[in-house]
Amino acid sequence: MFSAEVTQRSWNNADPREARRAIRSGLFKKHTAGVAPGYVQANLCVLPKDWADEFLLFCHRNPKPCPILALSDPGDPHLPSLGEDLDVRTDLSGYRVFKDGVFVEERSDILDLWRDDFVTFAIGCSFSFEEALIEAGVPLKHIDRDECVAVYGTSVDCAPAGRFRGKLVVSMRPLKPKDAIRAIQITSRFPNVHGAPVHIGNPEMIGVNLAKTYLGTGAGDVAPDELPVFWACGVTPQSVVENARPPICITHVPGKMLVTDRRNTSLASF
């Protein structure tokens, strides 16, 4: 079924187990947007136990940017609630290693870096609620244009926990008013993947200049008949962890997410 020549498109209907096997064996090395549609993809963050305890507190205090989908026991590279065979050391198509908050290398597996005090956080990602928005007929410009969503730093402080502190990072989707109302309804059902927006309307109120993105290419692109709608973003924990400078931290490469066996629809709260 799968070969080294596999294209991104041919993976669009892949089963998540099949996708992880192909990634694990090195056959698939690309980003995971569109892979195993309907299934949850997660942000990865691996920290040593003493840092992980504090980071868990940070996530607990900041559930909108840091919704934890699964958390491992120290040293255990498995997350059985997200996939029975899932091994976080091999099942992502790209890893980033940070030492003392500084990016040092990108890798295709972390087998030889693994330690028995490593704790894995799988953190919810907006891919899940974007699928629900698209199915509901809410147009998402960045997807229609095949661009990354616009991401902004804000002036809003996260609730600090120990060595972890920093500003909220948000993603922005420009929506017509009726679609904004529908999007608030839909994303409210998904508290584990950032949930309802944190802001709508006036970017200045949260310290955002629409022309200055943190990531993404949708800068300032809000039409006169649209409102900018802001959701808490999974880049927040990543930026907070980098600022805290733990001796080691491992994350996914942006866009190369952890593909899980949980269905997106299973995250809906009602």
Place this chain on the structure above:
Amino acid sequence: MFSAEVTQRSWNNADPREARRAIRSGLFKKHTAGVAPGYVQANLCVLPKDWADEFLLFCHRNPKPCPILALSDPGDPHLPSLGEDLDVRTDLSGYRVFKDGVFVEERSDILDLWRDDFVTFAIGCSFSFEEALIEAGVPLKHIDRDECVAVYGTSVDCAPAGRFRGKLVVSMRPLKPKDAIRAIQITSRFPNVHGAPVHIGNPEMIGVNLAKTYLGTGAGDVAPDELPVFWACGVTPQSVVENARPPICITHVPGKMLVTDRRNTSLASF
């Protein structure tokens, strides 16, 4: 318990049955804001059967401005689903009579006008969702100021049905962005009392000039850190019925609503 000297304030804790009895006996003649808190109050519209059939179709096609809470059989002045003893001929503290679309008189009962082809519509009212908003800590300026909510005509056509046609009328509440998001969540739970907003943000998109209210005193009063949030309004069916000019139509006097035994919380869809 009740006397002719009863004040508005002393009714704030009244049971709805007790309130209706006092209205029926002529002891209470005031508006019903604050009466029997926690219980649904409804807009009243009484029409002859041949007009009622078409108006039912209109309400069905326009559920956001015209959510029907109860509908009587022709000639039956009771609405047992809203109160066992309820009699729509006597249980409101004020009625308005329209002939051929023209207001002719205000009355304290409609016993001698009643006909065996009269059909009663009880239509949901925003009092119910405003209670839920206040309980959730969403500040409503018009209530804090003891004013009527700001009501506007729009350029949005209702879906016509037979002789009934017209523009959507909306109520507007200025809210801070975080409260607007919360208000969308809360009112989405109450589809029988107008439900989620129909618009947020740019008034011009729905043909509204904030300085020109249809009713209410909150004209244009949106602070720079607020968004105008628009809900479909129960004034819509009233204005549509007036435009259709049925030979006779009876409504409540604005603010003198039908007090029912249904709890507001019973209207929540989840």
